[in-house]
Amino acid sequence: MKKSIHPPYRPVVFRDGGTGKQFLTRSTVTSKQSVVWDDGNTYPLVVVDVTSDSHPFWTGASRVVDTAGRVEKFERRYGTRRPQGR
Template identity: 50%
Template sequence: MKQGLHPESYRFVVFKDMSNGTSFLSRSTAATKETIQWEDGKEYPLVKLEISNTSHPFYTGKNVLVDTAGRIDKFKKRYEKKK
């Protein structure tokens, strides 16, 4: 294995899924500005996610559309004219 290829600054980070509020603790090198107090009473850096395995339709089995700023409506209008 090549030396110096992988970062060595791994630390514990809390990832929070903003769509459903689920959080989990993992190790990462992601840069963050916010922190959060975890269940063990310690403070960890916080990385906010728009979607994770707890809210993604592939993992949940539910077909949920996350409409951000009416993108679905814009798509339908654009391609509706071509029918």
């Protein structure tokens, strides 16, 4: 790597904004916030919206999709399609 063109790669704490779970990893991201970690050291803190702790794919939570409402809205807007030849 060329010197002085890359941002510093250092330990950073990420916090899930929804669940509050935190994890320590390494990153080049910067932050004005900081947090004292379990080891007593202070690290930059980055709050993110979604992590594997809150993402529906990883948690197994499923969303309810209102398909009946979508079909009714479509039929109101464009009408119903009748099969031909019957």
